[in-house]
Amino acid sequence: MGGTDRRKERERSMVHTLVLGAGPTGLMTAMMLAVEGHRVTVLDRDPSPPKGGAEATWSGWKRPGVRQFPQPHLLLPGGYRLLAAEFPAAVERLVGLGGSRFNMISGAWDVGETGGPQPGDDRFETVAARRPVLEAALLAEAERTPGITVRREAQVTGLLTGTARTAGRPHVTGVLIRGGEQVEADLVIDASGRHSQVAAMLAGIGATPHEERAEAGFRYYTRYFHSADGMTPRPTPSPICHHNSVTIGTVPADSGTWSVTIATSSRDQELRSLADIDAWHRAMKLYPTEAHWAEGEPITGVTAMGGLESTYRRFVVDDLPVATGIVAVGDAWASINPVFGTGMTMGFRHAALLRDTLRMVGADDPVELALRLDDATQKNLEPVWESITAWDRHRLAEIDAEMRGEAYSTDDNDWNVDVALNIARSKDPAIVRGLVDVGGLLATPEEALVKPGLAQKAVELAVGASRYPDPGPTRRELLAALAND
Ligand SMILES: Cc1cc2nc3c(=O)[nH]c(=O)nc-3n(C[C@H](O)[C@H](O)[C@H](O)COP(=O)(O)OP(=O)(O)OC[C@H]3O[C@@H](n4cnc5c(N)ncnc54)[C@H](O)[C@@H]3O)c2cc1C
Known part of the structure; x- marks a missing residue:
């Protein structure tokens, strides 16, 4: 031609x-x-x-x-890798605007048995x-x-x-x-x-x-912070940590800013007072793994988003x-x-x-x-959407049970394995990496957790352990702190 x-x-x-x-x-x-x-x-x-x-x-x-x-x-690292491979100039632009390099596994390096940085951990990088x-x-x-x-x-x-x-x-x-x-x-x-x-x-x-x-069923109470020295706080073991009734997200951002989100069930009327700044801070103090993230200079109030x-x-x-x-x-x-x-x-x-x-x-x-x-x-893409939709249903049912003062149980194997993986996250260097591969959308659960036998290993490691690996209050203690103004 x-x-x-x-x-x-x-x-x-x-x-x-x-x-x-x-x-x-x-x-x-x-x-x-x-x-x-x-x-x-x-x-x-x-x-x-x-x-x-x-x-x-x-x-x-x-x-x-x-x-x-x-x-x-x-x-997530999966999206960042795609962006960096296809449009490296966009990444440079983002860094030029103050975007900060963040490795999604870095908060787990010095926790439990996860054993510090390993070759290949650079795959978990992103720009926040x-x-x-x-x-x-x-x-x-x-x-x-x-x-x-x-x-x-x-x-x-x-x-x-x-x-x-x-x-x-x-x-x-x-x-x-x-x-x-x-x-x-x-x-x-x-x-x-x-x-x-x-x-x-x-x-x-x-x-x-x-x-x-x-209805997606969750409500998010978020506050942004800033540091005078441009640093973000020491990362938590995972950017999202689950606790009784709430999930806490600690998300680094650009130019020395970051956010902290307390996510609740939309049905949880008793936690609606988290929209109040003082109540929100009293709550954050109860979570030793994440509390230091709420100690910067605030640049917003607490915004609540639901519906x-x-x-x-x-x-x-x-x-x-x-x-x-x-x-x-x-x-x-x-x-x-x-x-x-x-x-x-x-x-x-x-x-x-x-x-x-x-x-x-x-x-x-x-x-x-x-x-x-x-x-x-x-x-x-549909398998990711389906698995998160199924996770949402169980998590909301779990919070409903916690509101009644009960422990949640189901015979759905996928949820039970997911809970076990979360518990075993700090007990094994391969499990935490498999989890971040999946959570970072770098690999499917089949590739990163099931085939290498890590899902089964997590189930064994989780026997007898408490549901939530990161320390936090009982629901009663959380409600008492919110009421205590
Ligand atoms: C509370 C919250 C937190 C989130 N956190 C994260 C996170 O941490 N990481 C993450 O990856 N994602 C997160 N997301 C999801 C994220 O916002 C979206 O998935 C992502 O922005 C991709 O969206 P999109 O470009 O497909 O649509 P959108 O971001 O919604 O963009 C749609 C665009 O279409 C325009 N538009 C709409 N209607 C019209 C019209 N009729 N004519 C012309 N233009 C129109 C809008 O102005 C908008 O610019 C979060 C979402 C929520 C709700």
């Missing part, structure tokens, strides 16, 4: 994609597709970040489209930053990537359709923006997050995707796409209880799956594209 033919072939395979949403998933998708030579237009309803560094971004960026924008966001700062770095990198146009204050309100590619299924050819403008594309990618309205827009053109919504739904949307029903020319990635596909911090990493992986699918089948056969992406999503 001569140079001109190659150029024509390349132009034929170039696709104009519209990405709805400039969150982490939308930006990663845009960059991955632009690097392939596709033309990408990203549309987001919210305004641009203010000019300035991390502090201007943190305090001044208005993002009504993302309710969780000020909440703690840790990019507050969400606005992380997103500003991604946005700046996307905006300098040739082929990408990011349009802000461009809210998508409807879908455009053209000639159907398969009988009885509408074919999406673009979107309608608030104000009436129409934008056409070869492929529309919904990355508009957990509150995506695209399922309703699809219903408006006669397509009915499969959609599930359930989250876990969502799941599938555009392939009965083995056929409900509509062609449109796919969903990231939270727009599925979202869950965020306590494990999987969202951005799942979104990055979804972006890579879409890029690979488009590479394989192009956009000329939109039915095949939709089916292949759906298949890859089911195989690679």
Whole structure:
């Protein structure tokens, strides 16, 4: 093939994609597709970040489209590795904005039998930053990537359709923006997050995707801190530690800032007083492993966030796409209880799956594209969503039992193994690494825990041990401290 033919072939395979949403998933998708030579237009309803560094971004960026924008966001090692491999300049940008290098296993190095740093532990590294700062770095990198146009204050309100590619299924050819403008594309990618309205827009053109919504069931009480010397506190054995009735998250961030979150069941009315700053601090003092994280200079009050739904949307029903020319990635596909911090990493992986699918089948056969992406999503991402959804059900039932003063028991082996692994985390160097491989979305539980025999070993090590390995109060002691003002 001569140079001109190659150029024509390349132009034929170039696709104009519209990405709805400039969150982490939308930006990663845009960059991955632009690097392939596709033309990408990203549309987001919210305004641009203010000019300035991390502090201007943190305090001044208005993002009504993302309710969780000020909440703690840790990019897991799995997501970080993908970002660093594909877009090292984005990582440099993030570090330039104050992002701090953090090894997710470092808090476990001097605990119990875990035996200090080992070769290979560098796989647990990430760069920590507050969400606005992380997103500003991604946005700046996307905006300098040739082929990408990011349009802000461009809210998508409807879908455009053209000639159907398969009988009885509408074919999406673009979107309608608030104000009436129409934008056409070869492929529309919904990355508009957990509150995506695209399922309703699809219903408006006669397509009915499969959609599930359930109350996620947790409530988060978060406070941010800052240190004068730019250091973050000594890491806890794990960024999330479970206790009777609560889970505590200690999340490092950029520029000497960090956050502490106490997560409760939404049903737990007695713990609602954690929204009170003094009560929150009295509670934190009861957890010796995490208490020092609440001793910095506060930069926020305690923000309470609840009422989250876990969502799941599938555009392939009965083995056929409900509509062609449109796919969903990231939270727009599925979202869950965020306590494990999987969202951005799942979104990055979804972006890579879409890029690979488009590479394989192009956009000329939109039915095949939709089916292949759906298949890859089911195989690679759905198991994570399912396991966290199952974990949520058990954890909420466990907290319900603790509210009644009872111990929780179930014959669900997956939950019992999970509890055993958490107990045995500090008793064995291989178990803690297997756990961080899985928790960091670097490996599946089958690869990192079941096949190497670590799940079984954990069950043996956990016999007779207390449910929660990190010290903390009983529920009665916690309630007494909250009441004691
Ligand atoms: C409390 C909390 C804590 C979390 N902590 C973590 C964590 O530690 N680590 C982690 O990885 N994840 C975490 N997450 C999850 C994380 O927020 C998301 O999974 C992640 O941001 C990926 O989201 P996304 O880009 O798919 O969607 P979003 O971040 O929701 O972005 C969607 C974008 O679409 C835009 N948009 C919406 N509707 C329209 C429209 N009609 N037209 C145009 N634009 C539109 C929005 O403005 C937004 O910019 C947390 C979530 C919550 C709720």
